[in-house]
Amino acid sequence: MLGMSGFEFLRIIKSHDQLRSIPVVILSTSNYDSDVQQAYALSAASYIVKPIAYSAFVSIIKIFVAYWTINEHPV
Numbered sequence: 001m002l003g004m005s006g007f008e009f010l011r012i013i014k015s016h017d018q019l020r021s022i023p024v025v026i027l028s029t030s031n032y033d034s035d036v037q038q039a040y041a042l043s044a045a046s047y048i049v050k051p052i053a054y055s056a057f058v059s060i061i062k063i064f065v066a067y068w069t070i071n072e073h074p075v
Helices: 006-015 033-041 054-070
Strands: 025-028 046-049
Touching (some): 006 033, 033 046, 046 054
8 A cells, every 4th residue: 555554544444433344354465473463453354365376366355255245244
């Protein structure tokens, strides 16, 4: 992201009452435990590490879409 980190953006989103309930999924190249922990501490709904191979990335996105299609969200 240009101008701010994903963590800064997540912190801003989760600090606003009207936006707080929006599920935010982190899609990152980082698999550092500290980044995963920080994302969840900031109320991320999920943390996905982007695979390097395109075919693996497509598979991950298909699984992600399937999950969010069947997941129940608050109304």
